[in-house]
Structure formats: C-alpha cells, structure tokens
Amino acid sequence: MLGAGGGERRAVVGPSVKRLADWLAGPLARVMHERFGLSPTQLTWAAFWLSGAAAVAVAAHHTGVGLLLMALGQLLDGLDGTVARAYGLGSEAGHRLDTRLDRASETLIFLAFAAAGLVPLGHAVLAVAAVLLLTTVCDRSGFDPGVKRVALYFGAWVPYPTLFALIFGVNLAAYVIGLLLIDFQFQRRMDRLGGDLDTVASRAVALEHAERGAAPAAAPALDPHPPQPQTTEAQRHRVLTAETQRTQRIQ
C-alpha cells in the first residue's frame, strides 16, 4: 500500500496508477479527513487495528470474516496515502510508520493462518521473513511486486500452502532482484568515477561517505525528493587522492 508519506514503489505503482487510485479514492478520502477529521497517521493505525482483528478472526477459524476485515484494513491503508497527498500531510515519518505497521499486519495475519492450521508455521514464518527482507531494499531499488497478504484473497480457489509458497518465492526473488538493481546503481556510480579500476569500489564508497558528511542534518519533512547533497570538487579531489594513496600502500 502507499505510505502516508506517499511512499514510492516506483516500478510497480507508477505516478499514473497513483493518480488514478487517488482519483477513485478521493471522495472517500475527503469524507475521512474533512467529515471525520482523520489524519493519515490515524488512518494508518486504524488499518493496523483492523488487520489485527482480521488475524484474530482467521486464528478463530472465521477465515471469511478475517479476509473481509483484512480488505477493510487494506482500504484504509490505501486511503492514508491519498489523504496525505491530497492535503499535503505526507512525511518521511508517516511513510516509515505505514511501512512498519504494514509489515506488522502481515506478520499477524500470516501467523494467524498458521495458528488456524491452514499452513505450517514454518511456511508462515518464512513468508514473513521474505517480506521483511524485501522491505529492507525496496525503497532503494524501487522494486516491489506487491505480492503479500493480497495473495490470500485467492484462498477460495488455491490452497493456502500454495499461496504461502507463492508469497515466499515472489518476495525472495524480488529481494534478490532488488539487491541486483541497487548493485547496478552503485556500478554506474563507480564507472562514472573512472581512474584506477582496481580501487574504484573503495573510492566510490569514500566519495559516498564524503557526500553524506556534506548532507544537511535533516531533510525537509514535506519534500519527498530532497535535493541531493552537493560535494565540492575540492572534497572529491581530497577523497580520491587519499583513497588512491591508501590502496597504493596496501598493494
């Protein structure tokens, strides 16, 4: 789901899809925010509590009720992002909270399926692990296929163990792809540096550290794309010279 901060899932949820979702959910988001006075954060928490209730229902063998509650939770989870974007309430903290509560919701729901005896506990735990692994890289890689609890709606047609295998496999594969995409980003950075190819990795890392050192203490909360920190030519030159000397000493 989209974060309260309008969290990006660039490869899967493009800007046009996001605009369409906002247009569809707009009236409901207006009701939630203007009539009931709910903030994106409150909607995020409400979505989480609904997911918690869904987990309890599933664990108590009321799978249909559980899936219905889960659907309501996911609806609210989508609305938080719409409200945040429509009313300029997005923030990095909101995006983080949304992501954390999404993962907590999935963990509760997956474990509930195991508690109900619908899937082995090990499969539920491994599916959670795969989803968590993907979460650690998807913001940087921009790749998230979105196959998480949504797959559970197909339980009427596909056995739950197969669905959990699918969730595990897709998320683990997406994690590997995400790692590779981040590697490619770093490779481009290294290749741009040029110079001695034997030391290009350490020089790129040193440059990245220098840039971080030059970064402002905190990015503006409402800007989803804060300006990239600027490194002066003198800083670049100092770092590259020091690194080249260091690697020459090692060799």
Add this chain to the structure above:
Amino acid sequence: MTVFTHILATTLGVQALDLHGRDTALAYGFGVAVDVDHALKAPFYLRAVGLQDKRGYYWRSSLQEPVGFLWIAPLCLWLGTAVPLLFFAIHLLMDYSVSFEKMPFYPYSHWVTRGWLVGVPDKVKEGILCSVLVVANVALWWARR
C-alpha cells in the same frame, strides 16, 4: 576465481557428498551459476573496459557476496536442504582468496575488503588450488570406480 576452478570445486563436493538429482542441480547452481552476475554486468564491463582483459574491474554483485546468505538461508529452510548454503560458502571462500575489491555486505554496509591471503599472488593461489582440485577429483573418481 575463474569459473573453471569453481566447477572443479563443486564437482569435488558433489562427488564427495554423493549428491544426486535436485541436490546436484542446487550444488552447481550455488557453487557455479551465481557467477551469472558477471554476465548481467557484462554491458558495464564493455562500456568501462572494452574487450581488454582487466581482471581487477569491479563487476561482482551481492549475488556472490556474504550478504547472499540472507536469502539463501531462508531458501534452504524452505527446501529442507543445506546444499545451497554449503556450496555458496565454498564459492565465497574461493573468491575471497583473490585480492580484488569486494563489498561483503553491500547495500547494508559499505565495507570494502580484498579478502584473505592478499600477500600471495592471485595466479599462484589459483594455480595451486586448481591443481589440488584436479588431483582430488581424479583420485575420488578413481576410488569410487
């Protein structure tokens, strides 16, 4: 290490552990085929180096770095076999004896290392290991014949 040395090491492991079927495929997959990232990064190599043999060029990826254990361990648990972990570890041990730059835990850490035995020339290490593996493979095959 070259792909040939990885094949020799994996073949020795497959023979020694008497692996068959799926386990053999997993052994070669995680002992040799993880090198596929070099093919994925070939366009970068060609753009940066061209057709020269520049072995120091950084064209590794997390597919063959210790960070890979993070996804290989859950996969092993799911499949109920430790073969991927074992052969991936062997692949890493061999690669880390070659003194090119490596980033073991990227993107979680930017630590850069050249591995171990950096004082011994790479060609000497590879030559010795390759010879030992050839002899061990032939000896094992002969003993089991």
